[in-house]
Amino acid sequence: MSDSLDHRSHAYRPDLADIRLKGQVTADRFIEGAPGEVAIPVADIRPRPDPECSIDTQALLGEALTVFETSNGWAWVQLAEDGYVGYVREDAIREGVSQATHIVSVPRSFVYPGPDLRFPQLRTLSMGSRVTIVGAAETRGTPYALLEDGSAIIATHLCPVAEPAAEDAVSVAARFIDTPYLWGGRTGFGIDCSGLVQLALAMTGKSxxxxSDQQAAHLGTVIEPVSDGLQRGDLVFWKGHVGFLEDPDTLLHASGGTMYVTREPLQAAIERIARLYGPPTLYRRP
Structure with missing residues (x-):
């Protein structure tokens, strides 16, 4: 048996492992995880049950996950969206299968106590958040979708979970211009380079x-800039970084250099990044 599977996408530890990995890894005990979902707007996923360590990624309200263990206020989980494994605060999740009907399709949207934009907002949701809609209302010409607890969200900020919210991932990514860079972030409140790519593609129905290293290994088809040519939507990879091409000469990415989502001339980005990390390592067409 091999114990070299990627821990980011396979739930196993020396003492406990996903039963689906039995025969592939060694562990004291194998279990079938329980279904759950994220119960707060944004849940930080960490490599250890330690609030002081950096986050690996984030999960959004209503996203489904599998819970393998809860202990001392932490849950060890695997996200359904991308298979990512990590630790999240136990109070950030709830048991059961997600019943979400709609997904937030704008970078950020408010939830109100009722169908009126003049009400004080209860919470703010990021693009990609999932909600269960049970009704509709209209106030002064603005349509609202009603949630199970009677709260409301602008109806035009949602789309059904079964339908792509957009056709062009680059246009989705461009809506995040000036959003702060956040290591491990994948929301409209803060996002990193690969989180931007993942979220933008997800809104077009593509997983x-x-x-970024996982995307470089598995996402789409490898292309050669000279022979294949570059076009809108292609991905440029560096060691530890990725960005969209908005056109053959323009890079759109969450930049650790500017610390926000930005666009810049591709050649200027190549020259700037090369001083620290070398030239691009790969180009892919998702």
């Missing part, structure tokens, strides 16, 4: 791995 993508979470981290």
């Amino acid at each position: 993508a791995p979470r981290d």
Whole structure:
């Protein structure tokens, strides 16, 4: 048996492992996880049950996950969206299968106590958050979708979970211009390079791995810039970084250099990044 599977996408530890990995890894005990979902707007996923360690990724309200263990206020989980494994605060999740009907399709949207934009907002949701809609209302010409607890969200900020919210991932990514860069972030409140790619593609109905090295290994088809040519939507990879091409000469990415989502001339980005991390390592067409 091999114990070299990627821990980011396979739930196993020396003492406990996903039963689906039995025969592939060694562990003291194998279990079938329980279904759950995220119960707060944004849940940080960490590599250890330690609030002081950096986050690996984030899960959004209503996203489904599998819970393998809860202990000392932490849950060890695997996200359904991309298979990412990590630790989340136990109070950030709830048991059961997600019944979400709609997904937030704008970078950020408010939830109100009722169908009126003049009400004080209860919470703010990021693009990609999932909600269960049970009714509709209209106030002063603005349509609202009603949630199970009677709260409301602008109806035009949602789309059904079964339908792509957009056709062009680059247009989705461009809506995040000036959003702050956040290591491990994948929301409209803060996002990193691979999170931007993953979320933008998800809104067009395409799944993508979470981290840039995983995307470089598995996402789409490898292309050669000279022979294949570059076009809108292609991905440029560096060691530890990725960005969309908005056109053959323009890079759109969550930049650790500017610390926000930005666009810049591709050649200027190549020259700037090369001073620290070398030239691009790969180009892919998702």
